[in-house]
Amino acid sequence: MLSILRIFLISGLAIALLPGVQGLTGIVLDHQNHPIGFASVLHSKSQSWTLSDERGYFLFPSGINQGDSLLISRIGFKTATMALGQSNAVIIHLNRDIISIDAVDVEGSFSFGNTDWKKESLSSTDQMSRNSMLQSVPGSIIKTYGGKAGVILQTLDGGTPEHTKIVLDGIDLTSPQNGLTDLSEIPKLFYQQVFLSKNPGIEFGSGAMDGVIHLRPWMNQSSIMFSMGSFGEENEAVAYTFPGSKTTFHLLGGRSKEKGNYAYSSGDSSAIRMNNDFNQVFGGCQIRYLHDPNTLINGSLFLSDSDRGAAGSISYPSSESRRSNELILANARVVHLFPFGNISANLSHRFNDEHYLDSSSEINEHHVSSDKMSVDWTQKWTEKLSTVSSVSIRQEAILKSTNVGSQKRKHLESRFVAHFLPLPLFSIRTGVRFDKSIKQNTTYHIQCKLGLPFSGQLTVGTGTGFRLPTFNDLYWPDGAYTAGNTSLVAEENSMKSLGIDFPLIKNGSVGMQWRIRKSTNLIKWAAGSDWIWRPENLDKTSRETATISVTIPQWIRGLSISGNVSIIDTKDESTGNSLEYVPDQTAFIQFGYTREFVSVDIQGHFTGERTYTGYDSNFNSIEKTIDPISNVTLGIHAAIPWMRSAQCHFVINNVLDRDIAFFPDYPEPGTSVTAGMSINF
8 A cells, every 4th residue: 555655646746737638518409409419520720520329419528628629510500619618518409400599608517407307427536436426326235245356236225136227238137047236347447437327117017116226438538547545456558540521430449357355343343355356357449430421320249257265154155156247349330410309220139148156166058148129210390399209129048057957938019108398387298118028018108397497396106017937937956945937927117207407506416306216926945835935026115205415605706515425215015024125315525626736535435224124142133223334535636747648546545444244244445545647548
């Protein structure tokens, strides 16, 4: 640790008062504040370009400075040119060709009413801290299993990980074998933005009961990044962009390594957590091609290969176990634009090859794939009515598995969503989805928005969702103690929500949201009268969440303060108890200060008490409580004088050196330090 501190201090002595390279994020809207997808945004100085996504968002990670200009174009709209001011967050309004209007630059964060998505950008601290970005999502809970080599799962509003869908560049990351997404397999450099939809079921169907978290890759900057830190951590990555007038090609590759062994305390004793190393190599590419002004082709490929120890719990350590996994993610899209909408054809592929070696040298092997083909059509019929419709076919398959053999199932899916604006300050968004697989499932969602005084907004919604049993649930082999259950039916839930949002002066905002979810037929593995553990549709649960999100007005130039608090009340209807391992509250606060050449980022995350069923000294079942978690991360990032495009980074995780273990038997490391450098070209 001392050598890392010396590196940072020596670099810091050379810092001068020079402006750092500015990144730019923005959204393209029409005059009714509806997002404009697939708009071309050209940086006039460098001739680099990007496209807004389906919801109108775009990002230039760096290389944009005050006084530069952007050229924004989209078929059916008037091309606009805008000069950039001091803000690194802009809103661009375009009007139809028949009306000439200049673009508008609005400083600060986006008001909640612009789209149905809440969007977050990753900071330099997020790229170097394992969980900080994921923890900033209101109502989210990060479940970790000890150190970097442990599994990382994310949930929303007190649900299970199987009920939250996580998607990378349109690729569903869910494993059909166990219904989970292990985020430790996804390098953070694969994505630079995160946005969240809490509308259950409509877009992705099975497994989206609590919402969808989208990870958005914006690979449009050449750069070199490296860092080193505590517990033998080493990270290196190289990204390169080949720009062209019609084609832009991006490459990314890197490595992340950590010895991972660290000291921990358990009761009155202490020990070293062993067999906790983590080694990962990764690569990716992304291509965008403008065939003509009306036709876009883009695709991406992401690869990661991880080899790690499997330390197990401290009660039952796995000193010799190993786990390795090769993950392949790919997608391709062709989009044809027309003045009042677009139609697209999409292909996506997910494959993982996982191997687990236990202490007895027995190898478990799993080859799992998921493929999807869809056609989507977006149409704005009038100023008051627009629709989105899609049809898709999806196949999930286990090509080979030590436990469940070879399995396969197909899904036929369709959805229709209509957005209606009967009054200037009132809109209705309603949708229905049909899924045909094991049986037919129908889900719906209705959301109404009403404009309030001072640009406020009231949102009311209701909807349903479902989750199909996994291959493990259905086909786990009959054994002495466990067995699958082919008679399982889909889990189902219903949701009601109410939200109020108000923008404040100086780019501030405040939002309050209440949600209640009721779930039935939840799949739970339990021991029957024959003492064999098998999954059954047993549980009924209710979950109520109240969230307040605040962005403090920027009274002091360069200072930003934001945060959120969620109160979570859960109930298992069969027992009357709270759901296990669900905190009664979560909170997140972030302080950011940027001045000239340096920026400081302080993030604090709080996880409240959790209860679970344990055993006393006589092995009687009792309810136990886990103490709250307080975790603080500090990041300092500064420009280097002789390299205007370079920055030094210094991040301290778990500043207070607290016990931040989510599960009592899986300790997390104490304070750790990471220092590094990034250079953009």
